[in-house]
Amino acid sequence: MTSGRTVAHVTCLGCGCACDDIAVVVERDRIASLENACPLGQTWFGDGTVPEESRVRGRAGSLPRALTEATKLLKGAGRPLIYLAADVSCEAQRETVAIADRLRAVLDTWAGESAAGGVLAAQRRGRAGATLGEIRQRADVIVFWAVDPADRYPRYVSRYAVEPRGLEVPEGRKSRTVIAVDVGPSRGPNDADARVAIAPEDEVDALGVMRATVQNRWGGNDARFQPAAELARRLMQARYVALVADGEPGPAPSDPDRAEALVALAQALNGPTRCALSTLRGGGNRAGADQVLTWQTGFPCAADFARGYPEYRPHAGAAALLAAGEVDAALVVGAAASIPEPVAGSLGRVPTVVIGPRASAAPFPAAVAIDTGVAGIHEGGLAFRMDDVPLPLRPVLAGPRAAAATIHALREALEP
Amino acid sequence: MTAAARLRITGGTVYDPANGVDGVVRDVCIEGERIVADLPAGAPRLDARGMIVMPGGVDIHAHVAGSSVNHARRLLPEEHAADPVPGDAIRRSGTGGTLPSTFVTGYRYAGLGYTTAMEAAVAPLAARHAHAELDDTPILDSGCFVLLGNDDYLLRQIATGEATRARDYAGWLLGVTRGYAIKIVNPGGVARWKGGGSERNVTGLDDPVGSSAVTPRKILETLAGAANALALPHPVHVHCNNLGQAGNAATTLESMQAVAGQRAHFTHLQFHSYGGARGKEWKSAARDVIEYVNGHPEVSVDVGQVMFGAATTVTADSPVEYLLHSSTGRKWVNVDIELETGCGIVPYAYKEKAAVAALQWAVGLELFLLARDPWRVALSTDHPNGGTFLSYPELIRLLMDRAYRDDRLKGVNQKLLAGSALLDGLAREYTLSEIAIITRAGPARLLGLTSKGHLAPGADADVTIYANEPDRAKMFATPRHVIKAGTLVVEDGQLRRAPAGRRLSVRPEHDRAVTRDLKRFFDDYACVSFENYGAEPVA
Numbered sequence: 020m021t022s023g024r025t026v027a028h029v030t031c032l033g034c035g036c037a038c039d040d041i042a043v044v045v046e047r048d049r050i051a052s053l054e055n056a057c058p059l060g061q062t063w064f065g066d067g068t069v070p071e072e073s074r075v076r077g078r079a080g081s082l083p084r085a086l087t088e089a090t091k092l093l094k095g096a097g098r099p100l101i102y103l104a105a106d107v108s109c110e111a112q113r114e115t116v117a118i119a120d121r122l123r124a125v126l127d128t129w130a131g132e133s134a135a136g137g138v139l140a141a142q143r144r145g146r147a148g149a150t151l152g153e154i155r156q157r158a159d160v161i162v163f164w165a166v167d168p169a170d171r172y173p174r175y176v177s178r179y180a181v182e183p184r185g186l187e188v189p190e191g192r193k194s195r196t197v198i199a200v201d202v203g204p205s206r207g208p209n210d211a212d213a214r215v216a217i218a219p220e221d222e223v224d225a226l227g228v229m230r231a232t233v234q235n236r237w238g239g240n241d242a243r244f245q246p247a248a249e250l251a252r253r254l255m256q257a258r259y260v261a262l263v264a265d266g267e268p269g270p271a272p273s274d275p276d277r278a279e280a281l282v283a284l285a286q287a288l289n290g291p292t293r294c295a296l297s298t299l300r301g302g303g304n305r306a307g308a309d310q311v312l313t314w315q316t317g318f319p320c321a322a323d324f325a326r327g328y329p330e331y332r333p334h335a336g337a338a339a340l341l342a343a344g345e346v347d348a349a350l351v352v353g354a355a356a357s358i359p360e361p362v363a364g365s366l367g368r369v370p371t372v373v374i375g376p377r378a379s380a381a382p383f384p385a386a387v388a389i390d391t392g393v394a395g396i397h398e399g400g401l402a403f404r405m406d407d408v409p410l411p412l413r414p415v416l417a418g419p420r421a422a423a424a425t426i427h428a429l430r431e432a433l434e435p
Numbered sequence: 436m437t438a439a440a441r442l443r444i445t446g447g448t449v450y451d452p453a454n455g456v457d458g459v460v461r462d463v464c465i466e467g468e469r470i471v472a473d474l475p476a477g478a479p480r481l482d483a484r485g486m487i488v489m490p491g492g493v494d495i496h497a498h499v500a501g502s503s504v505n506h507a508r509r510l511l512p513e514e515h516a517a518d519p520v521p522g523d524a525i526r527r528s529g530t531g532g533t534l535p536s537t538f539v540t541g542y543r544y545a546g547l548g549y550t551t552a553m554e555a556a557v558a559p560l561a562a563r564h565a566h567a568e569l570d571d572t573p574i575l576d577s578g579c580f581v582l583l584g585n586d587d588y589l590l591r592q593i594a595t596g597e598a599t600r601a602r603d604y605a606g607w608l609l610g611v612t613r614g615y616a617i618k619i620v621n622p623g624g625v626a627r628w629k630g631g632g633s634e635r636n637v638t639g640l641d642d643p644v645g646s647s648a649v650t651p652r653k654i655l656e657t658l659a660g661a662a663n664a665l666a667l668p669h670p671v672h673v674h675c676n677n678l679g680q681a682g683n684a685a686t687t688l689e690s691m692q693a694v695a696g697q698r699a700h701f702t703h704l705q706f707h708s709y710g711g712a713r714g715k716e717w718k719s720a721a722r723d724v725i726e727y728v729n730g731h732p733e734v735s736v737d738v739g740q741v742m743f744g745a746a747t748t749v750t751a752d753s754p755v756e757y758l759l760h761s762s763t764g765r766k767w768v769n770v771d772i773e774l775e776t777g778c779g780i781v782p783y784a785y786k787e788k789a790a791v792a793a794l795q796w797a798v799g800l801e802l803f804l805l806a807r808d809p810w811r812v813a814l815s816t817d818h819p820n821g822g823t824f825l826s827y828p829e830l831i832r833l834l835m836d837r838a839y840r841d842d843r844l845k846g847v848n849q850k851l852l853a854g855s856a857l858l859d860g861l862a863r864e865y866t867l868s869e870i871a872i873i874t875r876a877g878p879a880r881l882l883g884l885t886s887k888g889h890l891a892p893g894a895d896a897d898v899t900i901y902a903n904e905p906d907r908a909k910m911f912a913t914p915r916h917v918i919k920a921g922t923l924v925v926e927d928g929q930l931r932r933a934p935a936g937r938r939l940s941v942r943p944e945h946d947r948a949v950t951r952d953l954k955r956f957f958d959d960y961a962c963v964s965f966e967n968y969g970a971e972p973v974a
Contacts, residue, residue, distance in 0.1 A: 152773025317515030
């Protein structure tokens with residue numbers, strides 16, 4: 020292909036916003052430019068080039084040979100770990116869970132650890148939520164709780180929550196009040212209409228005070244919590260509150276108490292008014308991994324098939340299993356570069372098969388590495404936005420053999 | 436090319452009410468995926484002597500796949516941990532509970548002799564998700580009911596009197612979502628709940644929704660008219676306003692009258708058949724509601740029976756779930772879905788000793804037992820809202836066995852049962868033929884599935900063979916053999932094969948000009964590209 024062409028309505032998996040309005044201009048089999056993409060999107064798409072190799076113990080080999088070696092290695096394992104990483108479609112995720120089931124493996128995902136606090140809180144209490152577009156249509160008061168989406172979710176504000184006009188907010192930004200809650204160094208957006216500062220050690224208690232205020236149960240006069248109580252009273256006057264928090268503020272597991280307090284506050288606000296908690300999540304189709312695991316196993320992450328059926332092990336993730344020497348082989352499906360350090364650093368301890376985008380450049384030793392395309396750049400399929408809205412992926416470039424097809428071939432080879 | 440698989444089911448007692456066959460000993464012949472009139476003498480045989488042969492079961496209303504169902508699964512890890520389901524050479528592993536994993540859903544339905552189930556509430560925005568789950572739900576043929584009636588685009592068309600455009604929009608939407616029927620849930624009520632402010636639901640058919648021109652009545656009229664004008668195989672499928680409220684029978688009857696003369700299906704009627712006044716004086720109004728149904732052949736219903744035990748309430752009727760959460764204190768999911776609908780979930784349990792649960796149980800049975808035309812009264816529990824599909828065999832026993840039913844009645848809380856026809860001693864016992872109607876022949880006919888629910892040549896080779904046990908609950912819980920599209924999936928009570936099911940969908944003719952206006956609406960308000968919306972493959 021030599022002349023330029025444009026592929027429109029492309030979904031970007033650079034962050035959980037999954038903006039599906041990207042136009043990709045392709046020239047000479049490379050991505051030449053992007054319309055509507057934010058800096059994260061620019062980095063995620065790059066020029067679209069990926070390696071196309073199959074490697075066995077570091078040496079280039081054919082794809083069939085690599086699949087044969089992978090099959091041998093996984094069949095010989097007593098306790099394999101199957102690890103889902105970023106940038107594969109739900110179709111590939113479905114095949115991966117099937118392999119975990121067949122091998123009676125322990126299954127974890129790259130998103131499991133950092134988001135587990137929020138997942139477990141939602142399993143204890145539920146959630147009061149909305150899809151991002153509903154926040155756009157309804158929210159007249161938006162609270163950014165210790166997060167400024169500008170860095171990690173760049174188009175959240177311009178595309179969803181704040182700036183666009185909505186059915187109930189005809190003038191967009193002007194029709195909304197934006198409140199920043201600063202928790203220590205985790206600050207809300209600079210251009211908020213109002214700010215409230217909360218000390219990190221008071222955060223969970225402040226959320227509790229707000230909930231109690233909303234439920235007319237707080238009569239305390241501790242000066243530390245007056246701003247929180249005042250904020251709660253202000254939110255009760257809103258027509259529709261969006262409470263925005265980061266579900267994955269860092270690589271460390273998120274605080275389950277904080278996550279639960281946010282859910283509880285959002286639910287309580289639905290007494291006097293309406294409220295949706297918007298939990299920000301990263302890219303690479305991690306919401307898709309949650310969804311696929313849930314519909315196939317009943318659990319959104321960390322399922323152990325050792326007994327022939329899925330058991331939920333949210334407190335025994337891949338990092339702990341590798342550190343304890345409890346697994347003797349690993350299959351990684353997805354972008355190796357997306358794997359958090361505690362897992363990536365330990366994967367070299369066991370023979371590992373990596374199948375995914377840039378597998379041949381994995382930052383840990385791989386017994387078998389098979390490059391695939393990137394879902395959403397070289398492969399189509401299904402992915403989910405951070406708010407669980409499904410979106411189609413559109414391939415813009417030809418690339419290596421698709422991850423879904425490669426994993427399917429491995430699955431067939433593993434059948435008895 | 437190999438010859439299509441053949442099978443002669445010999446000597447069974449056949450119940451095929453659509454073809455007037457009521458317990459006749461005869462052979463049923465299968466070639467490939469179809470029923471055929473006869474087979475050569477040497478064709479393989481399945482001995483069904485002494486057994487009961489029926490078409491495969493058809494569930495007209497259940498929540499089995501998609502975004503709301505998966506939200507509910509994610510909420511219930513404890514249920515899944517308590518009901519593990521191992522895999523084997525033909526089965527994927529999974530978990531059960533009130534919302535089983537997708538594979539287990541397919542296996543368990545087939546294990547009850549059901550071969551078709553309709554997913555009753557799919558938000559158009561999440562249709563792609565529902566289809567992906569159904570792709571992972573083996574054996575069952577399935578279709579999606581697409582949620583309309585609280586969607587902002589439709590409400591705008593009603594506000595400006597654009598009934599024709601509303602119809603074209605419904606036709607377009609069913610096509611792009613690969614849907615099967617139009618589903619209305621609490622028309623206008625969910626839109627009010629999402630709009631914020633003090634009005635959190637509608638209370639009756641004439642409450643304004645945004646505009647004074649938009650009311651639940653107008654929404655019902657518009658969509659019932661659209662479904663009929665689009666010549667859909669199944670008419671509009673209606674979950675009325677005021678679900679679960681004392682006194683809601685009046686709203687239900689008004690809703691039926693609002694679309695009088697047009698075909699319409701009213702779902703989980705049990706939840707809409709209470710007398711009394713809002714919040715008090717609960718009593719049964721089943722007699723009034725079913726009388727209306729009996730007298731109006733254009734109306735069909737499914738019952739939405741409550742069964743004692745664990746349930747999970749999962750519905751697009753999100754304001755109702757807020758009330759249930761507030762009154763029970765149980766965990767609660769609410770998701771407002773952009774420009775379209777809602778989703779609410781609260782786990783629940785119906786107890787014999789609870790007065791309202793006992794009333795609900797009785798109301799459902801009254802509806803079944805007072806219904807005059809079983810062809811228009813389908814069996815459902817609104818799975819998993821009134822109980823799971825695994826309770827269907829127990830429900831069948833309650834309908835077929837008066838002594839058993841009366842015995843169970845003695846054990847339930849009687850406080851609110853005054854005036855219930857059940858207390859007067861309803862003597863009716865359903866026959867096997869009537870059970871075949873309410874569990875397969877009737878639902879298939881109401882859905883317009885002409886090749887399902889019967890065993891005439893040309894029909895889909897979906898066949899269930901039961902041992903003729905006197906305990907009807909046991910009989911219907913453990914069919915001996917189940918054949919799906921010609922494949923023997925259950926053999927001697929064991930699941931042997933788990934082929935993929937087929938998707939049932941419609942693509943109504945409509946004026947394509949509607950897409951120009953829709954694109955403008957998408958440009959103004961949507962957060963998903965028009966070109967990515969729906970559930971069709973993208974280029």
